[in-house]
Amino acid sequence: MKAIIKTLWTAILMLCCVSNGYAQKAEAPENTYDLGAKINEMTLTVGGILVVATNDGLAGIKPNESKPIFTFNNFGQLKPEETDFIPMTPYIVVSQGATGGFSGIGKTKRAVIDYVKGKVLFNSEDLKWTQIYTCNVMLPQNKLVVSGLQKSDAKFESQVPKVAVYDLDSGKNDFSFFLDKPGRVGMAKDFSVTGTPLLLKNAVLVPTAQGIIAMSNSGTELWKSKIKDVTWMVADDSGKEIYAFESVNNGNNTRIHKIGDKDGAALWADDRKVKGIVSNFEILPQGIAVVSNVKPSGEKGLGKLMAAKEQSHIAFLSASSGEDLWEKAPKTNGYVQHFYIMEDGILFGLFEGGINKIAFDGKPLFKKPLKTGENIMVMAHTPQGLLYITGEDANIVNLESGDQIWSKPLKYKRATSVASTFDSKNNRYMIAADGKIMAIDANSGDVNDFAQCNFEEKEDPSSMQIRDGGIFLSSSQNMAMYDFNGSESYKVYHKSPGRSTFGKIMGGVMAVASTTMAVSMSAVAGANRSAFGSMNDLDSYNDYGKDAKRAADMFSGIAGASFDYLSKRFKATAATENSQFILTKLSNGVGLVKVNKDSGVVEKEIILNDKKPEYEVDEMGGYLFYKANDKTIYTYNLKK
Template identity: 65%
Template sequence: MKTKKIKLSKSLLIIFISITSILNAQKAETPNNTYDLGATINEMTLTVGGVLVVATNDGLVGIKPTESKPVFTFNAFGQLKPEETEFVPNSPYIIVSQGANSKFAGIAKTKRAVIDYITGDVIFNTDEANWNQIYTCNIILPENKLVVSGIQKEGDKFEKMTPKVAVYDLSSRKLDYSFFLDKPGRVGIARDVSVTGTPLLMKDFIIVPTAQGLIAKSHTGADVWENKVKDINWMVADKTGNEIYGFETTSNGKNTRIHKIGKDGSELWNDDRKVKGNVSNFEITSQGLAVVSDKNDGGSSSVFATKNESEIAFLSAATGEDVWEKAPKTKGYVQHFYIQDDGILFGIQQGGINKISFDGQALFKKPLKTGENIMIMAETPQGLIYITSEDANIVDLKTGDQVWSKPLKYKNSAAVASTYDDAKNRFLIAANETVFAIDADSGDVSELADTKFDEKEEPNTMQMKNGNIFLSSSQNMMLLGSNGNELYHEYFKSPGQSGFVKVLAGVVAVASTAMAMSTAARAGANRSAFGNSNDLSSYNSYGKEAKRASDMFAAIGDASFALMSQRFKATAATENSQFILTKLDDGVGLVKVNKETGKIDKEIVLKDKKPEYQVDEFGGILYYKANKSTINAYDLKK
């Protein structure tokens, strides 16, 4: 039988080819890698280094997208509770803890392990190192050391009962040195030398805070000095290493005592200095000591209860006495705190910005009244820009005078997005379904465009794209021309509210992980590892922050940190795309949408009404929990 040829018109052929190409480009249901973990998955965490760490019923598993098999599997301690896994901020390390953390030997066995999740190496394991009990386990950066204290099952019967400290080098994975905190078998009055806080590494010795007092030991374990300053939780030294400040939380937890100690162990103040609440920020300046402490009534309804607010104090480094005659009123918690050449600039979460000189004089003519939740305080060529959930303005950093004739005000908005349009020298702020354009020099405000997003969403991202204005939220994307005309608005219906949806972009992983820091780390301990967090940043400085993170990691000189540095040197793999979970024809899925066109470049059907997944936007990888024990990885860059 003769086959009949069907002739397609040129236009129909082009349409057919185009549709076929689009469908082929969009569909990507075959994963690039599949990881069968052999145990029920409980939680997935995307790390700063780009490795997905999965908690299972058996332990922890690390997945690196460039590897077809897990980079590590840690099952030595069995299933772990969330609180037993600590991701050390801005590092490739995980500290795994299990068992009671008793001060007293012999009561209960405690286990600790340290994992480098990038290489997959278990650097330290109490079982392998013969530790029976651990009091403290701290990673010190940028020195890249691990300091542990506790009871080690080595030596004679007295040594097996005497508290010990060991310092491990995390780069070489070897023990640097160790020593006993007391003489094994010592006869006499019992001494409680259990470790109470984070040890402080000095150039030639280490200071260990104990219930007996501070004990300084050389790297050989030789005694350097001891004093009677007890129960210190954390310490910080000045740049010279000659002066050390120790912080002790009082027994009721409502106050903090600050002690000053010389490098020879002498107490440099006649008496310690007590501040109310827990110290949340501490800065050594050339003029004195800036201290922020947070008070909390613990939920008390008593009229005599402590107010829930921060206190700011400025102390003499020489004596510990108050330099300011009267501390500034906060009436809320300090949300922003910056040390500047002429004084201290701070913003309150409940609203308000002020600046005080180092001698206690108000530098602003009057405290600024602002809306609640100060999302941004940053430096611009025009002055200090602040953006809250209710208003925005630029003010003179010296006087507090308004640069804009009056603040931009809008109704309390769940989300506020902003950016700077360099080509037109203007700030753009999106709030309450409106994009406002503010001339950077005059402060003149105009309503540039309306942004009515579906599902009552508000834009939470705004950036300039080739002279146009890109806005987005969870389910909406919009591109505006420079004059506010709408180039596209794409809406992708949400598959329904789900508490199981977990998205953490690698771009913001540093910030997210930093929030998990201990109070001590945020306040100042180990701050040298991260640079000075009390410096005021420049507006729209993401590129600078990424370079800062890259340089910080590179400076440590370790192979894993070098890989993290390379990650932050690279441009985000998906900077021109947004990923949205939506309802597709074949079920719930993730779409990759081009920011410049609003068109779908790829779609991945997940076939799950409540998918659990993580997107590494920096590396361009989707991790999806395909079933109770399997992770699928999709390359979103292609």
Template identity: 65%
Template sequence: MRNLKQKALLLLGIIIVNYGAAQKAETPENTYDLGAKINEMTLTVGGILVAATNDGLVGIDPKQSTPTFTFNNFGRLTPEETEFIPESPYIVVSQGAGSKFAGLAKTKRAVINYINGKVIFNSETDNWNQIYTCNIVLPQNKLIVSGIQKEGDKFEKMTPKVAVYDLSSQKLDYSFFLDKPGRVGIAKDFSVTGTPLLLKEFLIIPTAQGLLAKKHNGDDLWECKIKGVNWMVADVTEKEIYGFETTVNGKNTRIHKIGSNGAELWKDDRKVQGNVSNFQILPQGLAVVSDKVAAEESEIAFLSASTGEDLWEKAPKTKGFVQHFYVQDDGILFGIQQGGINKISFDGQTLFKKPLKTGENIMIMAESPQGLIYITSEDANIVDLKTGDQVWNKPLKYKNTTAVASTYDSSKNRYLIAADGEIFAIDANSGDVSEFSKVKFDEKEVANTMEMRNGNIFLSSSQNVAMLGNDGSQLFHEYFKSPSQSGFVKALSGIMAVASTGLAMAHAAKAGMNRTSPYGSSNDLSNYNDYGKENKRAADMFAAIGDASFQMMSKRFKATAATENAQFILTKLDDGVGLVKVNKDSGKVDKEIVLKDKKPEYQVDEIAGVLYYKANDNTIYAYNLQN
């Protein structure tokens, strides 16, 4: 089936033997001469292509003949200096260290809305000499900046300051000093140590002196002596705040609890090993996942919200890295990357009769009408979500593979799983497994996508497409030679069942982003094959913010992907390397675009149906793939 996240990484090809009837399309819809060498192209979640050049950044909207923005204020930017904020239309660009260790070195920050092309914040024009932190806050749609601003008298120019900007109106909401300008006495370090927490009534800033709470007009509220906090989370009432402090060596994280009045609510902080990658406040307590990166091992803890003490007498043994973590009505379900699934009640009791043994790399954990379906690189099964009992008599096992494809055939009430050239059919009621078909793809590829189309089964890989009838017979198989076996990068392989919202089309969320997801918890178990529901969730999420740019993103996610009925693949044509548009139902090539480049650099927007091709060092072509 179709998977937007996987398909967005398209670097691959397809061409058909009888492509002579295909529509030639060598004239681009638009040509963009950027006037400087292009170093990178990034397709954003909002559908704008952002090119990094020797001069700066350029935004391209294929519906416009000229770039939507050009940002050359800071000159050439490295990837490390360009941050695409996940689930938003914003880019934060940075130069300089941006911390108390920067000394007198100047630090620069800017925030760009890549959809409307506006530079919302520029530290240069707003007279900031040093920037400690620069954080986008969603869904409030605010920007919080801390640092040293070159305004006011000589004392004010030396005193750390915080400013809050409204991203929709592009105006300053309020600002305040973190210390009294000109204060006499021993110098104190008020540099900001982490991400401020914006609440309905006030703002909390973590500093080297402790936590400072300010009203939205900048008036003082309270101070707390907890120092070095990196990030914070509040409960729904905003009366209980949790602060996370990573130790200097990064081996441990200390968790603090603070009241809305600044009082420390726990007698002692709670220490967990490693970095906290997942944290969720539940009615029964606090769920915490921490990762010991070097050891590739995670720990799961469940803490009392009132005292911070462990509610579980014995923490579950993970014996590996927590790859999946889901909160359900009766407990916590988790899957381990090295293999294994278990479920623990909120009072620490094992809900599964025994830990479920699985193969390594759990690609899928999802709800199905029969129970929890899991698919790994070695096996697959459905188990009862309450007990962990197998629904299928025994797991489906296959040779360890990096690519597995699957889908559900509703007409025959069966699951279809393709692994290592074999396709298996599993009856959803009985769990009986049968060998459905074999598919041999050229270049030793295996299928990494599978979807039902009008009762037939479509399969594809980087250079192969095939269609099977509902009885397993092959209706067609077409192979398209890769441009270069040595220089061509194959597509990332993986399972194709639970489609993502597409939010990772251009940027994966940072590790641990789910701990403070601006749109609510991401620890809900998805439904198998329910990609339509996921896309609607993304659209509603963006629409709720109300800003015009988010509205455009919402509209984009309500649209049907242009690639629903076609696959675009890079291949070797008679006239050179090119991209072809292949009809999934017929296997015929509907369009081909000759790129005449052995190793072309390009991006495909599969929602809008646009090919962006770097034609030469300075130029990008945009082709319409829909017609």
């Protein structure tokens, strides 16, 4: 009888869902933005502002403002590669013309936009820069370092490479200096900038084709080093020891130099050469951990090149001498996908499968390398040990010995995504794969089939949450809720209007979860790698709140109103945390439905009047941005 009543009640809720949905179809947009030019691309930023690329340039849309907060048409239409959104910042760097190094042909233009303030902070044309070699955002100092040629009324100055440092909060120039003496007699030398400058407390280090040049904040030359063609540098915590990375063998290998901040003198008797391109570099009390990636050689034809995989190498060097501290480096036989610094050593996981842990003295800490499935999606701390989840299996292992905690790993068919969470009330891990949810007792490791979860369109579940009423599971088109005993509370499916019409949904959780990746990738690309401290800390499982707080704290540690805005945004609870948005075909056309996670009820329907709609959803702020036609953007408030 209870089951019958429950079924009837669910049916009533679903009927209400349909009725409520139809009542919402005529909803008008909250704001309309006619941009006056063809829209080519839309990008939802981490700040919740939509940046639109048009045939005229860029426009920024803040959904609660009736007009764009900025338009930038100075450079005309921009190609996608000419617009660089600096990860986890309010900045966009716009580039036209040749990029990087010295370019004697054609004019190069750069601009930096603060999309939160809606303000152009730097425009090379306005400031008479005729050539730009490099243009780098420096954090946490919140500065912009530019190098190139700047037009001047003074004789000879327009032909001499120059470096300028700008404050990104105010947009004002802090100081500038020439890399060579204007009007110097003799053979001209190439002083082009070869990589990313390093901003220290009282100086800036500039890597050039003639070597590294250190200048004071007053523009006085402090010293020169003969190390040429450096691509990036990093300082230790004291700022007194500098590591410089030189690209060699056509960029396939790297030389690491160590120099002092006072005079640029070498602190190692010889530089250290490593195979491949350095992707991870961590300065530790015990030494220096280095991960480098070697590209496949492809020496025996294109077929082998296409089939070969990238190979990672791990080395541990003496900070005092640069010598290798490990007699035998650990075998990777694949690409290092996860890399974490622990109290007793280095923990790493390979994309091809496999986890190992090495002490700082080079001794293996695991009894033997742990075999896992391919593509390690999760490596995280739990009270029981290290939880790993791959596309094929899952288990918890002892972080000291590598022994498996569960008697045998949980096996399933290879999946593109595996949803999981921890049910703290019942002390169990919940993992969805192979069309079912499995419950694993946290203490014993016993596995029980919890519920069936075959989703329509053969979708793999991508998200799982513990909610007050039970366990919520979802994918792009499917949602389901199960009570804590495994009984299905509801299951809803909204058919996709076609795979080609999927919009991109930048959810709050997704944005938070990608924080570490975004900052790490920024560092690899050549930003101040020491800006945010170590990004190689193993996170606790299922702790999105911790990640959000870390992002908020990172923003609050940088001076400026825009970073203060980002910090408050990440501290706030996601505006739509109780809803999911699904693109589907409705009776009046393709639209977006807002579905309540606890009931499965459709709370809002918005017809998008397009068979292939282009849209973005800001789940943190609770807004929908919809490209209504070639020139117009609509915004809808999803919180109502």
